Amino acid sequence: MDPNDYFVKGAEVEISSDEEGFRGSWFLGTIVRSPTFHNRTITADNKVLVQYKTIFVDEVSGNLLQEYLNLVQLRPPAPRELDRKFHLSEEVDACHNDGWWEGVITEVLDGDRYSVFFRATREQIEFEKSNLRLHREWKNGKWYPPLEDKPKEVVKEEKFIKGMLVEVSSDEEGFEGAWFVATVAELLEDGKFIIEYKSLRNEDDTEFLREEVTKESHIRPCPPDVAVERFNLNQEVDALHNDGWWVGIISKVLDDGTYIVYFLETGENIAFKHLDLRIHQEWINGKWTISSQIGGLKEA
Template identity: 60%
Template sequence: MSDPLNSHCFKKGTEVEISSNDNGFRGAWYAGTVIKSKNSNNKRLILVEYKTLMADESGTKPLRETLDVVQLRPLPPREKRDMNFKFSEEVDAYYNDGWWEGVVTGVNPGDRYSVFFRATREQLEFSRSELRLHREWVYGKWVPPLEEQEEELCNKDKMTKGSLVEVCSDEDGFQGAWFAATVTEQLPHEKFLVEYKSIRNDEDTEFLTEVVDTNHIRPHPSDEVVDRFHLLEEVDALYNDGWWVGVISKVLSRQRYKVYFRGTNEEIVFKQSDLRQHLDWISGKWVSSSSVCTSMRR
Protein backbone atom coordinates (compact mmCIF):
# COMPACT_ATOMS: atom_id res chain seq x y z
CA MET A 1 0.00 0.00 0.00
CA SER A 2 1.38 3.44 -0.93
CA ASP A 3 2.62 5.85 1.69
CA PRO A 4 -0.02 8.54 2.28
CA LEU A 5 2.56 11.08 3.50
CA ASN A 6 2.38 14.18 1.30
CA SER A 7 2.91 17.92 1.21
CA HIS A 8 -0.43 18.63 2.87
CA CYS A 9 0.71 17.50 6.33
CA PHE A 10 -0.74 19.85 8.85
CA LYS A 11 2.03 22.26 9.85
CA LYS A 12 1.53 25.46 11.83
CA GLY A 13 -0.41 28.02 9.80
CA THR A 14 -1.88 25.47 7.35
CA GLU A 15 -5.46 26.19 6.33
CA VAL A 16 -7.60 23.09 6.75
CA GLU A 17 -11.14 21.80 6.97
CA ILE A 18 -12.26 20.29 10.26
CA SER A 19 -14.89 17.69 11.08
CA SER A 20 -16.53 17.53 14.50
CA ASN A 21 -17.93 14.67 16.58
CA ASP A 22 -20.20 16.94 18.63
CA ASN A 23 -23.95 16.46 18.34
CA GLY A 24 -25.43 18.78 15.76
CA PHE A 25 -22.13 19.21 13.94
CA ARG A 26 -21.40 15.68 12.67
CA GLY A 27 -21.17 15.40 8.91
CA ALA A 28 -20.02 18.98 8.34
CA TRP A 29 -16.61 20.41 7.48
CA TYR A 30 -15.53 23.80 8.84
CA ALA A 31 -12.70 26.05 7.70
CA GLY A 32 -9.86 26.57 10.16
CA THR A 33 -6.14 27.07 10.69
CA VAL A 34 -3.56 24.85 12.38
CA ILE A 35 -2.12 26.55 15.48
CA LYS A 36 0.24 23.75 16.57
CA SER A 37 0.58 19.96 16.61
CA LYS A 38 1.75 17.53 19.26
CA ASN A 39 1.87 13.82 20.02
CA SER A 40 0.14 12.42 23.10
CA ASN A 41 -0.48 8.78 24.08
CA ASN A 42 0.33 7.58 20.57
CA LYS A 43 -2.17 10.05 19.11
CA ARG A 44 -1.38 12.93 16.79
CA LEU A 45 -3.25 15.92 18.20
CA ILE A 46 -3.72 19.25 16.47
CA LEU A 47 -4.73 22.59 18.00
CA VAL A 48 -6.92 24.38 15.44
CA GLU A 49 -8.73 27.68 15.29
CA TYR A 50 -12.06 27.82 13.44
CA LYS A 51 -12.80 30.63 11.00
CA THR A 52 -16.59 30.60 11.30
CA LEU A 53 -17.30 29.12 14.76
CA MET A 54 -16.92 31.41 17.78
CA ALA A 55 -16.22 30.66 21.44
CA ASP A 56 -18.19 33.62 22.80
CA GLU A 57 -21.72 34.90 22.31
CA SER A 58 -20.50 38.24 20.96
CA GLY A 59 -18.81 36.45 18.06
CA THR A 60 -15.40 38.08 18.56
CA LYS A 61 -13.31 35.13 19.78
CA PRO A 62 -12.73 32.26 17.31
CA LEU A 63 -13.24 28.80 18.76
CA ARG A 64 -10.11 26.71 19.35
CA GLU A 65 -10.05 22.93 19.79
CA THR A 66 -7.46 20.19 20.13
CA LEU A 67 -8.44 17.37 17.77
CA ASP A 68 -7.17 14.07 16.45
CA VAL A 69 -5.49 14.35 13.05
CA VAL A 70 -8.18 12.09 11.54
CA GLN A 71 -10.61 15.00 11.88
CA LEU A 72 -8.60 17.25 9.52
CA ARG A 73 -8.10 17.51 5.77
CA PRO A 74 -6.64 20.14 3.41
CA LEU A 75 -8.90 22.78 1.88
CA PRO A 76 -10.64 21.43 -1.25
CA PRO A 77 -9.63 23.13 -4.51
CA ARG A 78 -11.73 25.95 -5.89
CA GLU A 79 -13.53 25.58 -9.19
CA LYS A 80 -12.18 27.59 -12.12
CA ARG A 81 -15.64 28.03 -13.56
CA ASP A 82 -19.27 28.16 -12.50
CA MET A 83 -20.69 24.67 -12.24
CA ASN A 84 -24.15 23.48 -13.16
CA PHE A 85 -25.11 20.58 -10.94
CA LYS A 86 -27.16 17.59 -12.02
CA PHE A 87 -29.87 15.47 -10.47
CA SER A 88 -28.45 12.83 -8.06
CA GLU A 89 -25.01 14.49 -8.07
CA GLU A 90 -23.17 14.54 -4.74
CA VAL A 91 -22.44 18.07 -3.52
CA ASP A 92 -21.38 19.98 -0.43
CA ALA A 93 -23.79 22.72 0.64
CA TYR A 94 -22.74 25.72 2.74
CA TYR A 95 -25.15 25.81 5.68
CA ASN A 96 -24.84 26.99 9.29
CA ASP A 97 -21.19 28.07 8.80
CA GLY A 98 -20.01 24.72 7.40
CA TRP A 99 -20.06 22.46 4.37
CA TRP A 100 -22.53 19.55 4.58
CA GLU A 101 -22.59 16.58 2.22
CA GLY A 102 -25.84 16.09 0.31
CA VAL A 103 -27.41 14.92 -2.92
CA VAL A 104 -29.08 17.09 -5.57
CA THR A 105 -32.74 16.07 -5.74
CA GLY A 106 -34.06 18.94 -7.81
CA VAL A 107 -32.79 21.40 -10.44
CA ASN A 108 -34.91 24.52 -9.99
CA PRO A 109 -35.30 27.80 -11.92
CA GLY A 110 -32.92 30.65 -11.22
CA ASP A 111 -29.81 28.53 -10.67
CA ARG A 112 -31.26 27.03 -7.52
CA TYR A 113 -31.09 23.41 -6.38
CA SER A 114 -32.90 21.17 -3.90
CA VAL A 115 -30.44 19.17 -1.80
CA PHE A 116 -31.25 16.17 0.41
CA PHE A 117 -29.14 15.44 3.49
CA ARG A 118 -29.11 11.78 4.48
CA ALA A 119 -27.82 12.45 8.00
CA THR A 120 -30.77 14.66 8.98
CA ARG A 121 -33.29 13.55 6.33
CA GLU A 122 -33.88 17.19 5.42
CA GLN A 123 -34.28 18.73 1.99
CA LEU A 124 -33.31 22.38 1.56
CA GLU A 125 -32.91 24.74 -1.39
CA PHE A 126 -29.61 26.46 -2.23
CA SER A 127 -28.27 28.84 -4.85
CA ARG A 128 -25.47 27.64 -7.11
CA SER A 129 -22.94 29.81 -5.25
CA GLU A 130 -23.71 27.91 -2.03
CA LEU A 131 -22.79 24.53 -3.51
CA ARG A 132 -19.57 22.84 -4.51
CA LEU A 133 -18.73 19.48 -6.03
CA HIS A 134 -18.34 16.85 -3.31
CA ARG A 135 -14.79 15.54 -3.18
CA GLU A 136 -13.00 12.92 -1.09
CA TRP A 137 -9.39 13.25 0.12
CA VAL A 138 -7.79 10.06 -1.23
CA TYR A 139 -4.10 9.20 -0.78
CA GLY A 140 -2.98 12.81 -1.00
CA LYS A 141 -5.29 13.76 -3.89
CA TRP A 142 -8.77 15.15 -4.28
CA VAL A 143 -11.19 12.89 -6.13
CA PRO A 144 -12.53 13.94 -8.52
CA PRO A 145 -9.68 16.41 -9.24
CA LEU A 146 -10.23 19.96 -10.38
CA GLU A 147 -11.74 20.25 -13.87
CA GLU A 148 -11.92 16.47 -14.27
CA GLN A 149 -14.25 15.35 -17.04
CA GLU A 150 -16.59 13.11 -15.10
CA GLU A 151 -18.17 10.03 -16.53
CA GLU A 152 -21.95 9.82 -16.43
CA LEU A 153 -23.31 6.91 -14.46
CA CYS A 154 -26.54 5.23 -15.45
CA ASN A 155 -27.40 3.04 -12.51
CA LYS A 156 -29.96 1.00 -14.37
CA ASP A 157 -27.20 -0.27 -16.70
CA LYS A 158 -24.92 -1.12 -13.77
CA MET A 159 -27.47 -2.74 -11.49
CA THR A 160 -29.90 -5.07 -13.21
CA LYS A 161 -32.17 -7.84 -11.96
CA GLY A 162 -30.10 -10.36 -10.03
CA SER A 163 -27.20 -7.97 -9.39
CA LEU A 164 -25.53 -8.09 -6.00
CA VAL A 165 -25.65 -4.58 -4.53
CA GLU A 166 -25.30 -2.68 -1.27
CA VAL A 167 -28.06 -0.51 0.18
CA CYS A 168 -27.92 2.27 2.76
CA SER A 169 -30.77 3.46 4.97
CA ASP A 170 -31.88 6.78 6.47
CA GLU A 171 -33.61 5.11 9.42
CA ASP A 172 -32.40 5.81 12.95
CA GLY A 173 -29.83 3.28 14.07
CA PHE A 174 -28.86 2.33 10.52
CA GLN A 175 -27.46 5.59 9.14
CA GLY A 176 -23.96 5.25 7.73
CA ALA A 177 -24.10 1.49 7.14
CA TRP A 178 -24.29 -0.48 3.89
CA PHE A 179 -26.16 -3.80 3.73
CA ALA A 180 -25.81 -6.52 1.09
CA ALA A 181 -28.86 -7.12 -1.09
CA THR A 182 -29.95 -8.48 -4.47
CA VAL A 183 -31.91 -6.54 -7.08
CA THR A 184 -35.14 -8.45 -7.68
CA GLU A 185 -36.77 -5.95 -10.03
CA GLN A 186 -36.02 -2.68 -11.81
CA LEU A 187 -38.81 -0.15 -11.34
CA PRO A 188 -39.70 3.10 -13.12
CA HIS A 189 -38.16 6.43 -12.08
CA GLU A 190 -34.74 4.90 -11.34
CA LYS A 191 -35.93 2.80 -8.43
CA PHE A 192 -35.19 -0.81 -7.51
CA LEU A 193 -36.89 -3.56 -5.55
CA VAL A 194 -34.21 -5.29 -3.49
CA GLU A 195 -34.07 -8.24 -1.13
CA TYR A 196 -31.63 -7.98 1.76
CA LYS A 197 -29.25 -10.83 2.49
CA SER A 198 -28.98 -10.30 6.26
CA ILE A 199 -32.05 -8.28 7.33
CA ARG A 200 -35.30 -10.15 7.91
CA ASN A 201 -38.88 -8.85 8.06
CA ASP A 202 -40.69 -8.10 11.33
CA GLU A 203 -42.21 -11.57 11.45
CA ASP A 204 -38.78 -13.16 10.84
CA THR A 205 -40.34 -15.34 8.14
CA GLU A 206 -38.22 -14.20 5.20
CA PHE A 207 -35.60 -11.67 4.14
CA LEU A 208 -36.80 -8.08 3.98
CA THR A 209 -37.67 -6.59 0.58
CA GLU A 210 -37.70 -2.84 0.01
CA VAL A 211 -37.96 -0.26 -2.77
CA VAL A 212 -34.90 2.04 -2.92
CA ASP A 213 -33.81 4.87 -5.20
CA THR A 214 -30.44 5.56 -6.84
CA ASN A 215 -29.28 7.67 -3.87
CA HIS A 216 -29.43 4.62 -1.59
CA ILE A 217 -27.94 1.86 -3.74
CA ARG A 218 -24.54 1.06 -5.23
CA PRO A 219 -22.84 -1.96 -6.85
CA HIS A 220 -21.28 -4.46 -4.47
CA PRO A 221 -17.52 -3.78 -3.98
CA SER A 222 -15.08 -6.41 -5.19
CA ASP A 223 -13.83 -8.90 -2.60
CA GLU A 224 -10.22 -7.75 -2.87
CA VAL A 225 -8.02 -9.23 -0.15
CA VAL A 226 -5.95 -6.72 1.83
CA ASP A 227 -2.74 -8.05 3.35
CA ARG A 228 -2.91 -5.73 6.35
CA PHE A 229 -4.35 -2.41 7.46
CA HIS A 230 -2.44 0.60 8.75
CA LEU A 231 -2.90 3.14 11.51
CA LEU A 232 -5.35 5.94 10.53
CA GLU A 233 -6.52 4.03 7.45
CA GLU A 234 -10.23 4.18 6.67
CA VAL A 235 -11.91 0.78 6.63
CA ASP A 236 -15.37 -0.78 6.52
CA ALA A 237 -16.15 -2.98 9.52
CA LEU A 238 -18.76 -5.75 9.49
CA TYR A 239 -20.96 -5.06 12.50
CA ASN A 240 -24.66 -5.78 13.16
CA ASP A 241 -25.05 -7.31 9.66
CA GLY A 242 -23.82 -4.19 7.85
CA TRP A 243 -20.60 -2.47 6.80
CA TRP A 244 -19.79 0.67 8.80
CA VAL A 245 -17.00 3.12 7.92
CA GLY A 246 -14.36 3.69 10.58
CA VAL A 247 -10.69 4.51 11.09
CA ILE A 248 -7.95 2.19 12.35
CA SER A 249 -7.06 3.78 15.69
CA LYS A 250 -4.71 1.04 16.90
CA VAL A 251 -3.00 -1.99 15.35
CA LEU A 252 -3.22 -4.69 18.01
CA SER A 253 -1.71 -7.48 15.92
CA ARG A 254 -1.62 -8.56 12.29
CA GLN A 255 -5.07 -10.03 12.65
CA ARG A 256 -6.75 -7.66 15.13
CA TYR A 257 -7.40 -3.92 15.02
CA LYS A 258 -9.14 -1.26 17.10
CA VAL A 259 -11.51 0.78 14.92
CA TYR A 260 -12.88 4.24 15.77
CA PHE A 261 -16.32 5.29 14.48
CA ARG A 262 -16.81 9.04 14.19
CA GLY A 263 -20.61 8.84 14.05
CA THR A 264 -20.96 7.18 17.47
CA ASN A 265 -17.59 8.11 19.01
CA GLU A 266 -16.97 4.40 19.74
CA GLU A 267 -13.88 2.20 19.50
CA ILE A 268 -14.38 -1.53 18.82
CA VAL A 269 -11.89 -4.36 18.22
CA PHE A 270 -12.28 -6.35 14.97
CA LYS A 271 -10.61 -9.33 13.40
CA GLN A 272 -8.90 -8.90 10.02
CA SER A 273 -11.61 -11.02 8.39
CA ASP A 274 -14.32 -8.56 9.50
CA LEU A 275 -12.64 -5.56 7.85
CA ARG A 276 -12.27 -4.44 4.26
CA GLN A 277 -10.72 -1.49 2.46
CA HIS A 278 -13.08 1.49 2.51
CA LEU A 279 -14.26 2.49 -0.95
CA ASP A 280 -16.54 5.31 -2.09
CA TRP A 281 -18.76 5.08 -5.18
CA ILE A 282 -18.13 8.45 -6.87
CA SER A 283 -19.19 9.37 -10.40
CA GLY A 284 -19.49 5.73 -11.43
CA LYS A 285 -16.09 4.68 -10.08
CA TRP A 286 -14.83 2.97 -6.96
CA VAL A 287 -12.41 5.27 -5.17
CA SER A 288 -9.85 4.04 -2.63
CA SER A 289 -10.26 4.96 1.00
CA SER A 290 -9.26 8.38 2.29
CA SER A 291 -5.99 8.79 4.10
CA VAL A 292 -4.47 11.40 6.32
CA CYS A 293 -0.88 12.28 7.00
CA THR A 294 0.83 9.58 9.03
CA SER A 295 3.57 11.76 10.44
CA MET A 296 3.47 15.31 11.68
CA ARG A 297 6.00 18.13 11.32
CA ARG A 298 6.19 20.89 13.84
Protein backbone atom coordinates in the same frame (compact mmCIF):
# COMPACT_ATOMS: atom_id res chain seq x y z
CA MET B 1 -19.51 29.94 -0.14
CA ASP B 2 -21.53 30.99 2.91
CA PRO B 3 -20.10 29.42 6.12
CA ASN B 4 -23.69 28.91 7.31
CA ASP B 5 -24.13 26.49 4.43
CA TYR B 6 -20.89 24.53 4.84
CA PHE B 7 -19.71 24.50 8.47
CA VAL B 8 -22.45 22.28 9.82
CA LYS B 9 -22.41 19.08 11.88
CA GLY B 10 -20.78 16.22 10.01
CA ALA B 11 -18.94 18.41 7.47
CA GLU B 12 -15.31 17.50 6.74
CA VAL B 13 -12.86 20.33 7.40
CA GLU B 14 -9.17 21.12 7.52
CA ILE B 15 -7.90 22.53 10.82
CA SER B 16 -5.02 24.94 11.35
CA SER B 17 -3.07 25.48 14.57
CA ASP B 18 -1.30 28.49 16.06
CA GLU B 19 0.84 26.33 18.34
CA GLU B 20 4.59 26.53 17.94
CA GLY B 21 5.86 23.83 15.62
CA PHE B 22 2.50 23.43 13.85
CA ARG B 23 2.19 26.70 11.96
CA GLY B 24 1.66 26.21 8.24
CA SER B 25 0.02 22.83 8.69
CA TRP B 26 -3.55 21.62 8.19
CA PHE B 27 -5.15 18.51 9.71
CA LEU B 28 -8.27 16.73 8.51
CA GLY B 29 -11.28 16.63 10.86
CA THR B 30 -15.06 16.59 11.16
CA ILE B 31 -17.43 19.13 12.72
CA VAL B 32 -19.10 17.60 15.77
CA ARG B 33 -21.02 20.72 16.84
CA SER B 34 -21.52 23.66 14.49
CA PRO B 35 -21.37 27.32 15.61
CA THR B 36 -24.38 29.47 16.40
CA PHE B 37 -24.88 32.33 13.94
CA HIS B 38 -26.71 35.53 14.81
CA ASN B 39 -28.38 37.22 11.84
CA ARG B 40 -25.98 35.21 9.61
CA THR B 41 -23.06 37.19 11.11
CA ILE B 42 -19.76 35.51 11.95
CA THR B 43 -17.53 36.78 14.75
CA ALA B 44 -14.20 35.63 16.12
CA ASP B 45 -16.04 34.24 19.16
CA ASN B 46 -17.85 31.59 17.14
CA LYS B 47 -16.58 28.30 18.56
CA VAL B 48 -16.85 25.02 16.68
CA LEU B 49 -16.38 21.56 18.20
CA VAL B 50 -14.26 19.48 15.81
CA GLN B 51 -12.84 15.98 15.92
CA TYR B 52 -9.50 15.23 14.26
CA LYS B 53 -9.22 12.24 11.91
CA THR B 54 -5.52 11.53 12.45
CA ILE B 55 -4.72 12.89 15.95
CA PHE B 56 -5.58 10.89 19.06
CA VAL B 57 -6.01 11.96 22.68
CA ASP B 58 -3.34 9.44 23.68
CA GLU B 59 -1.89 6.14 22.50
CA VAL B 60 -3.77 4.11 25.12
CA SER B 61 -7.47 4.97 24.73
CA GLY B 62 -7.51 5.15 20.93
CA ASN B 63 -9.95 8.09 21.10
CA LEU B 64 -9.65 10.82 18.48
CA LEU B 65 -8.92 14.32 19.78
CA GLN B 66 -11.78 16.84 19.98
CA GLU B 67 -11.31 20.60 20.38
CA TYR B 68 -13.34 23.83 20.42
CA LEU B 69 -11.83 26.14 17.78
CA ASN B 70 -12.55 29.49 16.20
CA LEU B 71 -14.23 29.40 12.82
CA VAL B 72 -11.21 31.20 11.29
CA GLN B 73 -9.12 28.08 12.00
CA LEU B 74 -11.31 25.95 9.73
CA ARG B 75 -11.77 25.58 6.00
CA PRO B 76 -13.17 22.91 3.64
CA PRO B 77 -10.68 20.20 2.56
CA ALA B 78 -8.44 21.68 -0.13
CA PRO B 79 -8.94 20.39 -3.70
CA ARG B 80 -6.15 18.65 -5.54
CA GLU B 81 -5.28 17.43 -9.04
CA LEU B 82 -4.18 13.82 -8.57
CA ASP B 83 -2.26 13.57 -11.87
CA ARG B 84 -0.54 16.94 -11.66
CA LYS B 85 3.22 17.37 -12.21
CA PHE B 86 4.99 19.94 -10.05
CA HIS B 87 7.70 22.42 -11.00
CA LEU B 88 10.79 23.95 -9.43
CA SER B 89 10.00 26.73 -6.88
CA GLU B 90 6.29 25.87 -6.87
CA GLU B 91 4.50 26.18 -3.52
CA VAL B 92 2.94 22.89 -2.43
CA ASP B 93 1.38 21.15 0.57
CA ALA B 94 3.04 17.87 1.56
CA CYS B 95 1.33 15.03 3.40
CA HIS B 96 3.63 14.58 6.40
CA ASN B 97 3.24 13.72 10.11
CA ASP B 98 -0.56 13.18 9.88
CA GLY B 99 -1.23 16.55 8.22
CA TRP B 100 -0.61 18.79 5.20
CA TRP B 101 2.44 21.07 5.54
CA GLU B 102 3.30 24.07 3.36
CA GLY B 103 6.61 23.92 1.49
CA VAL B 104 8.44 24.75 -1.74
CA ILE B 105 9.70 22.43 -4.51
CA THR B 106 13.50 22.74 -4.52
CA GLU B 107 14.36 19.82 -6.81
CA VAL B 108 12.53 17.66 -9.36
CA LEU B 109 13.76 14.07 -9.02
CA ASP B 110 13.36 10.90 -11.09
CA GLY B 111 10.35 8.63 -10.66
CA ASP B 112 7.80 11.35 -9.89
CA ARG B 113 9.63 12.35 -6.71
CA TYR B 114 10.27 15.88 -5.47
CA SER B 115 12.45 17.52 -2.84
CA VAL B 116 10.45 19.94 -0.67
CA PHE B 117 11.86 22.64 1.63
CA PHE B 118 9.82 23.68 4.70
CA ARG B 119 10.52 27.26 5.77
CA ALA B 120 9.02 26.83 9.25
CA THR B 121 11.34 23.96 10.25
CA ARG B 122 14.21 24.52 7.77
CA GLU B 123 13.91 20.86 6.73
CA GLN B 124 14.21 19.42 3.22
CA ILE B 125 12.41 16.10 2.60
CA GLU B 126 11.74 13.98 -0.50
CA PHE B 127 8.13 13.11 -1.42
CA GLU B 128 6.33 11.08 -4.03
CA LYS B 129 3.90 12.96 -6.26
CA SER B 130 0.94 11.20 -4.60
CA ASN B 131 1.80 12.92 -1.29
CA LEU B 132 1.78 16.45 -2.70
CA ARG B 133 -0.84 18.97 -3.73
CA LEU B 134 -0.63 22.52 -5.07
CA HIS B 135 -0.74 25.04 -2.20
CA ARG B 136 -4.01 26.99 -2.15
CA GLU B 137 -5.51 29.67 0.09
CA TRP B 138 -9.17 29.79 1.17
CA LYS B 139 -10.44 33.38 0.83
CA ASN B 140 -14.04 34.65 0.89
CA GLY B 141 -15.44 31.20 0.22
CA LYS B 142 -13.19 30.44 -2.78
CA TRP B 143 -9.89 28.66 -3.45
CA TYR B 144 -6.94 30.60 -4.86
CA PRO B 145 -5.57 29.60 -7.27
CA PRO B 146 -8.73 27.86 -8.50
CA LEU B 147 -8.74 24.18 -9.40
CA GLU B 148 -7.21 23.68 -12.82
CA ASP B 149 -9.75 23.05 -15.57
CA LYS B 150 -9.97 19.54 -17.02
CA PRO B 151 -12.12 18.17 -19.82
CA LYS B 152 -15.41 16.93 -18.43
CA GLU B 153 -15.43 13.19 -18.05
CA VAL B 154 -18.35 11.27 -19.47
CA VAL B 155 -19.82 9.24 -16.62
CA LYS B 156 -21.15 5.85 -17.54
CA GLU B 157 -24.48 5.35 -15.83
CA GLU B 158 -24.67 2.20 -13.75
CA LYS B 159 -27.51 -0.11 -14.80
CA PHE B 160 -29.13 -2.12 -12.05
CA ILE B 161 -30.83 -5.28 -13.23
CA LYS B 162 -33.10 -7.81 -11.56
CA GLY B 163 -31.12 -10.34 -9.52
CA MET B 164 -28.03 -8.08 -9.24
CA LEU B 165 -26.14 -8.08 -5.94
CA VAL B 166 -25.96 -4.54 -4.48
CA GLU B 167 -25.38 -2.64 -1.25
CA VAL B 168 -28.07 -0.44 0.29
CA SER B 169 -27.82 2.35 2.88
CA SER B 170 -30.42 3.68 5.29
CA ASP B 171 -31.39 7.09 6.69
CA GLU B 172 -32.92 5.59 9.82
CA GLU B 173 -31.49 6.76 13.13
CA GLY B 174 -28.75 4.44 14.34
CA PHE B 175 -28.04 3.08 10.85
CA GLU B 176 -26.35 6.12 9.27
CA GLY B 177 -23.14 5.25 7.45
CA ALA B 178 -23.88 1.53 7.17
CA TRP B 179 -24.30 -0.49 3.97
CA PHE B 180 -26.22 -3.79 3.78
CA VAL B 181 -25.91 -6.44 1.06
CA ALA B 182 -29.11 -7.07 -0.90
CA THR B 183 -30.45 -8.35 -4.22
CA VAL B 184 -32.48 -6.32 -6.73
CA ALA B 185 -35.87 -8.06 -6.63
CA GLU B 186 -37.96 -5.73 -8.82
CA LEU B 187 -37.37 -2.73 -11.10
CA LEU B 188 -39.89 0.10 -10.65
CA GLU B 189 -40.40 3.38 -12.49
CA ASP B 190 -38.59 6.67 -11.78
CA GLY B 191 -35.33 5.00 -10.76
CA LYS B 192 -36.80 3.04 -7.86
CA PHE B 193 -36.18 -0.57 -6.87
CA ILE B 194 -37.53 -3.29 -4.64
CA ILE B 195 -34.56 -4.93 -2.94
CA GLU B 196 -34.32 -7.99 -0.71
CA TYR B 197 -31.71 -7.91 2.05
CA LYS B 198 -29.31 -10.81 2.53
CA SER B 199 -28.96 -10.40 6.31
CA LEU B 200 -31.98 -8.38 7.55
CA ARG B 201 -35.28 -10.17 8.20
CA ASN B 202 -38.86 -8.91 8.69
CA GLU B 203 -40.46 -8.40 12.10
CA ASP B 204 -41.95 -11.92 12.12
CA ASP B 205 -38.58 -13.43 11.17
CA THR B 206 -40.36 -15.42 8.46
CA GLU B 207 -38.44 -14.10 5.44
CA PHE B 208 -35.76 -11.65 4.40
CA LEU B 209 -36.80 -7.99 4.54
CA ARG B 210 -37.89 -6.30 1.31
CA GLU B 211 -37.81 -2.54 0.83
CA GLU B 212 -38.26 0.14 -1.83
CA VAL B 213 -35.19 2.34 -2.40
CA THR B 214 -34.16 5.06 -4.83
CA LYS B 215 -31.17 4.87 -7.15
CA GLU B 216 -29.91 8.38 -6.37
CA SER B 217 -28.91 7.91 -2.75
CA HIS B 218 -29.53 4.44 -1.37
CA ILE B 219 -28.22 1.79 -3.75
CA ARG B 220 -24.82 1.05 -5.28
CA PRO B 221 -22.94 -1.94 -6.76
CA CYS B 222 -20.94 -4.09 -4.34
CA PRO B 223 -17.38 -2.73 -4.11
CA PRO B 224 -14.55 -4.72 -5.72
CA ASP B 225 -12.32 -6.84 -3.51
CA VAL B 226 -9.01 -5.19 -2.63
CA ALA B 227 -6.40 -7.56 -1.23
CA VAL B 228 -4.76 -6.22 1.94
CA GLU B 229 -2.11 -8.10 3.91
CA ARG B 230 -2.26 -5.72 6.87
CA PHE B 231 -4.29 -2.64 7.75
CA ASN B 232 -2.48 0.42 9.10
CA LEU B 233 -3.10 2.81 11.98
CA ASN B 234 -5.50 5.65 11.02
CA GLN B 235 -6.61 3.79 7.88
CA GLU B 236 -10.27 4.18 6.92
CA VAL B 237 -12.02 0.81 6.70
CA ASP B 238 -15.44 -0.85 6.57
CA ALA B 239 -16.15 -3.29 9.40
CA LEU B 240 -18.65 -6.16 9.20
CA HIS B 241 -20.83 -5.49 12.26
CA ASN B 242 -24.51 -5.94 13.12
CA ASP B 243 -25.29 -7.49 9.69
CA GLY B 244 -23.81 -4.61 7.69
CA TRP B 245 -20.64 -2.79 6.67
CA TRP B 246 -19.88 0.26 8.89
CA VAL B 247 -17.21 2.85 8.13
CA GLY B 248 -14.56 3.43 10.81
CA ILE B 249 -10.89 4.21 11.42
CA ILE B 250 -8.17 1.84 12.63
CA SER B 251 -7.28 3.29 16.05
CA LYS B 252 -5.02 0.47 17.24
CA VAL B 253 -3.17 -2.49 15.69
CA LEU B 254 -2.69 -5.42 18.08
CA ASP B 255 0.05 -8.06 17.92
CA ASP B 256 -2.39 -10.96 17.46
CA GLY B 257 -3.69 -9.61 14.14
CA THR B 258 -6.70 -7.94 15.75
CA TYR B 259 -7.61 -4.32 14.97
CA ILE B 260 -9.42 -1.78 17.13
CA VAL B 261 -11.79 0.27 14.96
CA TYR B 262 -13.19 3.64 16.03
CA PHE B 263 -16.68 4.61 14.81
CA LEU B 264 -17.31 8.36 14.57
CA GLU B 265 -21.12 8.11 14.68
CA THR B 266 -21.23 6.19 17.96
CA GLY B 267 -17.86 7.01 19.53
CA GLU B 268 -17.21 3.27 20.04
CA ASN B 269 -13.94 1.35 19.78
CA ILE B 270 -14.54 -2.29 18.77
CA ALA B 271 -12.10 -5.14 18.06
CA PHE B 272 -12.22 -6.94 14.67
CA LYS B 273 -10.34 -9.74 12.97
CA HIS B 274 -8.68 -9.08 9.62
CA LEU B 275 -11.33 -11.02 7.67
CA ASP B 276 -14.10 -8.78 9.05
CA LEU B 277 -12.54 -5.62 7.59
CA ARG B 278 -12.18 -4.21 4.09
CA ILE B 279 -10.68 -1.05 2.57
CA HIS B 280 -13.23 1.80 2.64
CA GLN B 281 -14.29 2.75 -0.89
CA GLU B 282 -16.63 5.45 -2.19
CA TRP B 283 -18.91 5.16 -5.24
CA ILE B 284 -18.39 8.53 -7.00
CA ASN B 285 -19.53 9.41 -10.53
CA GLY B 286 -19.85 5.78 -11.52
CA LYS B 287 -16.39 4.75 -10.24
CA TRP B 288 -15.00 3.20 -7.09
CA THR B 289 -12.37 5.29 -5.28
CA ILE B 290 -10.26 4.42 -2.24
CA SER B 291 -9.88 6.91 0.60
CA SER B 292 -6.34 7.68 1.66
CA GLN B 293 -5.44 8.22 5.32
CA ILE B 294 -5.39 11.99 4.86
CA GLY B 295 -8.48 12.32 2.76
CA GLY B 296 -7.15 12.17 -0.81
CA LEU B 297 -8.81 9.77 -3.23
CA LYS B 298 -7.24 7.44 -5.73
CA GLU B 299 -9.01 5.40 -8.36
CA ALA B 300 -9.54 1.76 -7.45
